[in-house]
Amino acid sequence: MTEIELAEKAIRGDDQAFLQLISENKEALYRTALAYLKNEEDALDAVQEVTMRAYEKIKTLRMPEYAKTWLIRIMMNHCRDILQRRKRYVLEETVFDMEGISDDFTYLEVEEALRHLSENDRQLVHLKYLHDIKIKDIADMTSTPEGTVKTRLYKAVKSLRLFFEGKEENRLDGRGKKIEEVERGN
Known part of the structure; x- marks a missing residue:
């Protein structure tokens, strides 16, 4: 059945x-x-x-x-x-499969990034990327137009991507030096 x-x-x-x-x-x-x-x-x-x-x-x-x-x-x-x-x-310790966001960030970094989103945007990201619910279904579930859901998801993922890009630039090696400085030999 x-x-x-x-x-x-x-x-x-x-x-x-x-x-x-x-x-x-x-x-x-x-x-x-x-x-x-x-x-x-x-x-x-x-x-x-x-x-x-x-x-x-x-x-x-x-x-x-x-x-x-x-x-x-x-x-x-x-x-x-x-x-x-x-x-x-x-939120759950989850590595979201979103293009442009590296999966080598720690759980705490992912959680911190998600906290920068509004509760509604966190919920959208949770539904879409954790439960793999289709945008149409999310729209029906939240009584929101599909276009609005797409826009909000796009902005949420963009915000997460920017957050992680900023984090990546400031990552430190084990001795407290920025990774990019270590790679340049400074």
């Missing part, structure tokens, strides 16, 4: 279909929770909470083809709520 068929049955009240839908998406939900919460126990709790929330609201899912996106969105909102209560915001 396809995910769309499962979602349609779950919307009509089929508990088994709902459980199978959750089962097929539990890894994506867990990864999302872990990305936000940075703690395995908290992530597992979040998956349970989101499962309950989704079960209670499954009849509000208007487009069954976006069931996975809908579930991830619920998880992201839940995690943001948790983090707001804790007064901190962190």
